[in-house]
Amino acid sequence: MIDAHLQKLRARDTVSPEDERIIRSLVSEVIEIPADKTAIRHGIELQNSMLLLDGWMARAKDLPTGERQVAELHVAGDFVDLHSFTLKSLDHDVITMTNCRLAIVPHERLKSATERSPHLTRLYWLMTNIDAAIQREWSLSLGRRSALGRMAHLFCELNVRLGVIGLSSDNAYDFPLTQVELGECLGLTSVHVNRTLQELRRLGLIALENRRLTIFNLVALKRVAGFDPAYLYLGRRVD
Amino acid sequence: MIDAHLQKLRARDTVSPEDERIIRSLVSEVIEIPADKTAIRHGIELQNSMLLLDGWMARAKDLPTGERQVAELHVAGDFVDLHSFTLKSLDHDVITMTNCRLAIVPHERLKSATERSPHLTRLYWLMTNIDAAIQREWSLSLGRRSALGRMAHLFCELNVRLGVIGLSSDNAYDFPLTQVELGECLGLTSVHVNRTLQELRRLGLIALENRRLTIFNLVALKRVAGFDPAYLYLGRRVD
DNA sequence: CGCGGTGTTGAGACCTGTCAAGACGTGTGG
DNA sequence: CCACACGTCTTGACAGGTCTCAACACCGCG
Numbered sequence: 001m002i003d004a005h006l007q008k009l010r011a012r013d014t015v016s017p018e019d020e021r022i023i024r025s026l027v028s029e030v031i032e033i034p035a036d037k038t039a040i041r042h043g044i045e046l047q048n049s050m051l052l053l054d055g056w057m058a059r060a061k062d063l064p065t066g067e068r069q070v071a072e073l074h075v076a077g078d079f080v081d082l083h084s085f086t087l088k089s090l091d092h093d094v095i096t097m098t099n100c101r102l103a104i105v106p107h108e109r110l111k112s113a114t115e116r117s118p119h120l121t122r123l124y125w126l127m128t129n130i131d132a133a134i135q136r137e138w139s140l141s142l143g144r145r146s147a148l149g150r151m152a153h154l155f156c157e158l159n160v161r162l163g164v165i166g167l168s169s170d171n172a173y174d175f176p177l178t179q180v181e182l183g184e185c186l187g188l189t190s191v192h193v194n195r196t197l198q199e200l201r202r203l204g205l206i207a208l209e210n211r212r213l214t215i216f217n218l219v220a221l222k223r224v225a226g227f228d229p230a231y232l233y234l235g236r237r238v239d
Numbered sequence: 240m241i242d243a244h245l246q247k248l249r250a251r252d253t254v255s256p257e258d259e260r261i262i263r264s265l266v267s268e269v270i271e272i273p274a275d276k277t278a279i280r281h282g283i284e285l286q287n288s289m290l291l292l293d294g295w296m297a298r299a300k301d302l303p304t305g306e307r308q309v310a311e312l313h314v315a316g317d318f319v320d321l322h323s324f325t326l327k328s329l330d331h332d333v334i335t336m337t338n339c340r341l342a343i344v345p346h347e348r349l350k351s352a353t354e355r356s357p358h359l360t361r362l363y364w365l366m367t368n369i370d371a372a373i374q375r376e377w378s379l380s381l382g383r384r385s386a387l388g389r390m391a392h393l394f395c396e397l398n399v400r401l402g403v404i405g406l407s408s409d410n411a412y413d414f415p416l417t418q419v420e421l422g423e424c425l426g427l428t429s430v431h432v433n434r435t436l437q438e439l440r441r442l443g444l445i446a447l448e449n450r451r452l453t454i455f456n457l458v459a460l461k462r463v464a465g466f467d468p469a470y471l472y473l474g475r476r477v478d
Numbered sequence: 479c480g481c482g483g484t485g486t487t488g489a490g491a492c493c494t495g496t497c498a499a500g501a502c503g504t505g506t507g508g
Numbered sequence: 509c510c511a512c513a514c515g516t517c518t519t520g521a522c523a524g525g526t527c528t529c530a531a532c533a534c535c536g537c538g
Contacts, residue, residue: 061379071378126326139374140308144307430518430519
């Protein structure tokens with residue numbers, strides 16, 4: 001059930017049987033949230049963190065004028081608001097893009113778990129730092145990549161991240177976002193998302209139909225994106 | 240000497256005398272680095288973190304084509320690469336914008352300090368999460384704010400962050416970046432930075448001369464920026 | 479059957495980038 | 509002390525990427 005989470009952790013570091021036991025005991029309950037809901041509203045004091053078991057979520061920030069920017073996408077295995085453990089409340093909303101199944105992890109349990117296992121503490125600290133690295137890469141996209149490069153880069157990133165948890169194979173994966181939502185990730189309007197998607201198709205790099213993305217030419221897509229997966233920290237390190 | 244650092248921490252949480260003693264014992268040596276150097280190159284294995292005592296630094300990512308995006312600016316008191324403690328190597332460069340004085344903190348000492356004090360661990364974990372929150376806000380700027388709003392927002396953020404460590408008073412502070420460097424932060428060309436600066440001046444909001452920024456109308460500047468300092472997590476929390 | 483969400487297309491506007499040139503200040507070497 | 513180079517700031521003309529506004533097709537669903 002939280003296998004995707006363990007796979008994600010093990011792609012970064014070793015997880016001892018003892019740590020695995022602790023991790024499994026973190027969950028207090030499992031809940032479901034339908035699509036297009038605000039699961040966590042910014043500024044609200046939180047007592048729990050949430051581990052995404054199934055579905056897609058996002059970290060979103062809104063401008064007073066209503067424009068929305070997504071700072072990161074979350075898929076199965078992600079601890080979507082692990083940072084709320086230390087931040088207490090979030091500076092952004094956490095929203096569901098699809099129906100989602102989530103494991104609730106009380107901060108109390110995180111506190112005692114981290115006080116028991118220094119290694120687990122560093123591992124979870126690492127995971128929040130990897131989230132930050134992903135957000136940095138998105139900043140680079142938003143600041144310096146063209147619409148085409150940005151979109152190509154996102155598709156490359158998701159291909160790798162979904163691959164880690166077995167949700168991408170043969171360079172194809174389910175991609176549930178609408179063009180409007182894709183625009184909120186890329187800092188583009190939905191109209192321009194539409195045209196950029198057509199350009200990627202015209203170049204023979206991808207197909208996106210029936211909410212499924214297929215990458216025809218990964219090498220070329222990476223080149224368009226300027227994609228280097230180092231920022232995902234997938235080399236397993238020992239500690 | 241590391242007073243700015245303690246001020247910054249205490250703006251977020253209480254720091255016990257015992258924790259303060261531990262923090263002061265983290266530093267192994269103090270070094271100086273001239274302006275415009277790459278202090279840390281991405282991808283290099285690191286054994287130390289660095290605490291900025293004096294000067295300005297930045298987290299920068301470069302595209303293969305040479306364009307540079309700065310993901311965050313660092314000022315005195317910032318632990319510029321605390322995240323390297325868990326990441327081991329960085330996905331970005333850390334560069335000096337001015338001459339800098341830095342305290343070296345061996346990861347070994349961080350390891351033993353965090354294993355001794357769970358509270359200090361959470362405090363430093365919190366600080367990396369606040370860095371991530373700043374980077375998220377920059378993503379919002381890059382994705383959704385106009386050039387004018389982006390620049391206004393950066394000036395508001397620095398006014399608050401420098402205020403915490405006593406480097407901004409009466410809404411004025413030393414601002415050492417060139418217009419090219421400012422553009423690298425804002426995702427703009429230096430030409431457009433120049434024109435946007437002129438617009439802010441024309442509106443009577445700021446002055447920027449001799450590397451010193453003066454905010455004439457903070458209320459109006461905040462309104463142009465859509466600035467809300469909540470993401471800096473300055474309310475002191477108890478734990 | 480109508481409706482709302484989604485995807486698509488076109489025309490035109492606007493913001494920001496590109497290229498180029500010149501002004502200004504500062505440090506350096508002759 | 510001057511000449512010069514260099515980095516920085518400034519300005520102008522123009523190009524181009526992305527946005528805005530509008531309309532329409534498509535489709536699942538109540």
